Amino acid sequence: MNKELVRDLFEYREDNLWWRVRPCNRVDMSKPAGCVKADGYRDIMVKGKHYFGHRLIWLYIYGKFPDNTIDHINGDTLDNRIENLRDVTHQENHKNQRKPRTNKSGHMGVYWHIRKEKWQANIRVDGAKKHLGSFNVLEDAVAARQAASIKYGYHENHGRDTL
Numbered sequence: 001m002n003k004e005l006v007r008d009l010f011e012y013r014e015d016n017l018w019w020r021v022r023p024c025n026r027v028d029m030s031k032p033a034g035c036v037k038a039d040g041y042r043d044i045m046v047k048g049k050h051y052f053g054h055r056l057i058w059l060y061i062y063g064k065f066p067d068n069t070i071d072h073i074n075g076d077t078l079d080n081r082i083e084n085l086r087d088v089t090h091q092e093n094h095k096n097q098r099k100p101r102t103n104k105s106g107h108m109g110v111y112w113h114i115r116k117e118k119w120q121a122n123i124r125v126d127g128a129k130k131h132l133g134s135f136n137v138l139e140d141a142v143a144a145r146q147a148a149s150i151k152y153g154y155h156e157n158h159g160r161d162t163l
Helices: 003-009 053-062 090-094 138-151
Strands: 010-013 016-019 042-046 049-052 069-072 085-088 110-113 118-125 128-135
Touching: 003 010, 003 053, 010 053, 016 053, 042 053, 049 053, 053 069, 053 085, 069 090, 110 138, 118 138, 128 138
Parallel strands: none
Antiparallel strands: 010 016, 042 049, 069 085, 110 118, 118 128
């Protein structure tokens, strides 16, 4: 896949790729190319190979695939506006994660430790988990995690649960 092919096959408008010519009868030309998969990303098949829509958009705009991972800055995996996409390392991408659905404290890196009966705060630094402390009060654990997020360069959107 190269820039010329992606530009021949698609048009970039309304922050998505649209087929220029119907690739098969099943394709609905009134919708963006591809389909949304269970993981929340747009998947586009070209010549029997699957591509993430955001990676093809990067190729379309910049003429090459990203060097690393594409991060959706606002956390919305379907918001493929070029200004919402950035080429970052895997570690940088993890510094802009949304809050997991399984999070019970309401705050990234903060959880209730049942045995200690205290709030724990943790953060990942260079791939390793770093313990920030045990706290009697939730707000203290949250404050420790927020300070560490700033110290270690986490994105301001890290831990957001809504778009």
